[in-house]
Amino acid sequence: MSAVEEQSTGIWETIREAPAPVKALLVGVFVNKLGWFLQVFLVLFLTTSKGFSPVQAGTALGVYGAGSVIGLIIGGSLTDRVGPRAAVMISMFGMAGFVLAIAYVPSYAAIIVVIALAGAVGQFYRPASAALLTELTPQNRQVMTFAIYRLAMNLGTTAAPLIGAALVAVSWNLLFIGEALAALAYAAVAIVALPGRKKATPAEDGTPAAPEPKGSYLAVLRDHKYVLFLLCMFINAAIYMQYLAVLPLHMKADGFSTWWYGAMVALNGFIVITCELLVTKVVQHKPARQVAVLGFVLLGGGLAFYALPGGLAIFVIGTLLWTLAEIIGGPTMFAYPGMAAPKPLLGRYVGGAHAMFGLGSALGPFLGVFVWNSVGAQVWLWCGVLGAVGLVLAYFGMAPARTEEATELAPIAEVAEGGQA
Structure with a gap:
């Protein structure tokens, strides 16, 4: 029986023995979701603060949703091309900028464009985060790890409307500043704690590294x-x-x-x-x-x-x-x-x-x-x-799960390099 198969897959064991980047990712996603205000308050912001009609506000929300779907597709491709860590950073820095812009752009047309970009770029992180969890977690612990990931997202999403309502009571600008700060917090986690993409290295016998397979x-x-x-x-x-x-x-x-x-x-x-x-x-x-x-x-x-x-x-x-x-x-x-x-x-x-x-x-x-x-x-x-x-x-x-060498997609020892690119 391999070391991976002997590992306990209990809740606390999975959390306690998870590699540091996995723990950091879970914290980063939770903090980011605490600032998940835009979709919840967008219609109210556009109708009460900007003076647009309910139809215009509803259209903007639909544009945000469409942008999100496109962003998930782009995010998957971006993750394969530049690696999960870089995709998370691009997503969070971009989201912070676009969210702040929504509060200040002057026209409805400009708001629609910025909202579409925020919806798209703000979703790049999701395929990247899920791919990184897969890479860093032994296969026998992946379902439990994703359950913990879902819990972090659900807790953040549940608290976000209450935090957002408190910010709106003071100023609409605080709402957008708060979401931008939450995105930047996740970006900081990615910079400090998430592992960079590994570069192919030659074999010990001097054979050149095989080129990374490409696909679409x-x-x-x-x-x-x-x-x-x-x-x-x-x-x-x-x-x-x-x-x-x-x-x-x-x-x-x-x-x-x-x-x-x-x-x-x-x-x-x-x-x-x-x-x-x-x-x-x-x-x-x-x-x-x-x-x-x-x-x-x-x-x-x-x-x-x-x-x-x-x-x-x-x-x-x-x-x-x-x-x-x-x-x-x-x-x-x-x-x-x-x-x-x-x-x-x-x-x-x-x-x-x-x-x-x-x-x-x-x-x-x-x-x-x-x-x-x-x-x-x-x-x-x-x-x-x-x-x-x-x-x-x-x-x-749904075919039986793909098994790779000892089901270890990324041994914990290889993750110790942390944020090295």
């Missing part, structure tokens, strides 16, 4: 199994987002107050934050395909459950079911691209998965509300059908 997103698309996985990521996000789009409309139509809808969202957030690591400890060594299939069963089933009559109990049970799907399947689904990717295309595999999830998150609410307006509560049955489609795609698209 076309190479990703030629991996037909992985394309099926990308489609299931899109479906996963599109139906998952209905808890933000259709659920409040349904509960309002059934006579429940906004408070009860807020309670459903809070129930989901509480369970994810408190239980995901514990559930991951149980499922992390199961085959990724099995975990994803179970996740789709619970996600599609939980959303379809909303179509039943029964009042508040139906909403509570349905929410519990799809929340269970999130905490069971989420870490594995986001760790899988790193398991499936050939090393030269790691950034693109990860970027493609994040981009498809982002695209589903952007289009899902629009499509869900459209179907709700057409067929009412039967929209949940369509979510169940799409969950079944996602299940099939996951089953045929």
